[in-house]
Amino acid sequence: MSRTPFGARRRLLYGLAGLAGLLALVEAVPRLGLVDERYLPPATTILATLARELATAGLWIALGETLIGWALGLAIAFFLAVAIGVVIGIVPGLRAATTSTIEFLRPIPSVALVPLATLLYGPSLSSTLLLVVYASFWQVLIQVLYGVAAVDSVAYDTARSYGLGSWSRVRHLIWPTALPYVMTGLRLAAAVAFILAVTAELVIGSPGLGAEIQVAQSSGAVPAVYALIVLAGLVGIGVNVAVRFLERRVLSWHPSVRSEATT
Amino acid sequence: MLEISELRKVYESPNRVVEAIRSLTFSVGEGELVCVVGPSGCGKTTLLRSIAGLLPxxxxxxxxxxSPVTGPPPRMAVVFQEYGRSLFPWMTVRQNVELPLKEKRVPPSRRAELVADSLEAVGLGDAADAHPWQLSGGMQQRVAIARAVAYEPQVLLMDEPFAAVDAxxxxxxxxxxxxxxxxxxxxTLFVTHDIDEAVYLGQRVIVLSSSPTVIMEDLKVDLPAERDQLTTRSLPRFGELRGHIYEQIQRAREAR
Amino acid sequence: MRALRRAVTWFGLPVLLVLVWWLVSGGSFYLPDPLKVVRAFWDTWVSARAFEDVLPSLGRLLLGYVAATLLGVGLGVLVGLSPRLRATLEPVLEFFRAIPPPVLVPLLMLLAGIDTPMKVLVIVSGCVWPILLNTVEGVRALDEVLADTCRMYGVRGGSRLRRFVLRGASPQIMAGLRQALSIGIILMVISEMFASSSGLGFTIVLFQRQFQIAEMWSGILLLGLIGLALSFLFRLLERRVLSWYYGSGAARA
Known part of the structure; x- marks a missing residue:
């Protein structure tokens, strides 16, 4: 009785048609001279350039550096945020005392730290890490705080009255309840971390994909700029898919999936 | 006023075909209140949405x-079962009732009058400036009724409007x-799954079979015109009618 | 008494942190003490620079953000209302969203030079995707009973768009706008750091290059304040636009 269902197979077909349409458009527009090829190379040229670049070791090294910056920064931010978030969440009064500080620090755009990173570390992995960690830390922390706050107060009191120690409470009550939130935070943080990793490379010149784009641009290699941007998009999609997969894996067998039902 | 002839509805999707309504023919006279009752899953909502022109x-x-109905006709109003979802949560009660009138280009003074009268009629005169979600379920359904009434329809369709409120x-x-x-x-055409409700409200009751739906019986309710929750429901005739329809529906279920 | 306690919980930690900053900053070259930074802030930003660098930056941000909103919501409604169009474009849009917006800066520099049009374009092209995709999602998830109600009561065309589609999708649209705002601020700064002779991002990088450390910190502070102010304004707007949403409890469901 709802709207006519749109089958998964047809959706896939339409989606492929959409992608094909985009490629055809990017192929036709410069070929027909609507836009100068110097500014927008045809799709085939872009893809050929990408294929050629992918055959070089340099690109893979750059990609690896970007991903190392991303993963390392994300991991540091994640563990830091989870630890701090849980402590803030369970120590009475700490939540209230930190609210103003968190609300002030969180909206600070992470790129504001670019000059500081440049000054302290120059074009290096450390600069990337500084930006990535700062940006993704807040995404996780906020979700952890939501998660800890979602712990049923009755369950909490029960756990206390049965004499569960702090560590047991964290392990058996707070962590399971907060886990879905934590995973949401991780998913949001992963996307932000990737953006900031590339940004750091682009602006500060830390080695990686962003720096490659910067070099290609300043040497006027337009097809390479496009090819690298396409690659960045593909990696971005990969990052999203990987984190979503991880989220589903972690939550599928975990009892916390049903936490909404118990509160 | 409303004539349904040989209505048929088949849902088709690539890998299966479901015949929801086989053939339905009945009419509702001007000023009549007819109830449609049938076992659950018998396509009552499909029927109503077809009559409303919401479903081809x-x-x-x-x-x-x-004149044949091909889309929602201009002088027809519907009260849906899901009161919580048929009112616009971002509008006040007054705005909800007023919106269809605005679309009909009713002049503002007349509009205000219609809104005030219909809200008064459903007993929500003082709730005009509240938002729907501030009201109880029953009150929300009153708003939907007021909206239908203010629209001044020729025909009012009601799709199990009270299925989700307390007794x-x-x-x-x-x-x-x-x-x-x-x-x-x-x-008024009133669709319900509740036999008591159908007998209590209707001048006629149309009993539907299970899907694929046909009409089991078109029954005249020969109860006094004046209905009352206590006296009408305790009349022997009320019990007879109810029992009769119940049997029909049981038979419809078993026939499946 | 209660007011005092609230003041302590609210200001206690920030004051403590500033004190720590003060103690730590003693001999460090990279971290001047708070007083110096505040003085630098006053001298640097409460001056003609506010009009030469800060306001034009914010103006470009506003322009790009508004353009991205119009574009994103407009296209999002079109795509969201048509299942076919949505199925066709969704993978393409997801791809564009997955591109980290800052990489568009070098590209757009090629296409649009290094002046205001490029910077606004960068902001538009970064902000538009979250708004677009969230609008599509919001429009797709519009309530079917409300859609039927609109059809029944002859609510169509512009009125349907204004009173039903946009309002019904507004929670998701606002979520998209919130994401776009933080992206917009990042892009405002980056586009100026790259190739520019004015603007907030340029000025801060200049201070860094010239080792005017206190001034650089004051720039970071200013960016923080701008981020804070914009997020505060956004929250006000959100409370207003979505009061029905929070009131109805739909936000928690």
């Missing part, structure tokens, strides 16, 4: 005042519908 039919036709509220709302119907004389 697979065969047969629906005529309103002589006391339900009795109140049933009496509200009877009062409005009597005062306004609007042709």
């Amino acid at each position: 039919v697979s065969g047969g036709e629906v005529r309103l005042a002589g 006391q509220t339900r009795a109140d709302l049933e009496d509200l519908i009877l009062r409005l119907w009597r005062d306004l004389g609007v042709t």
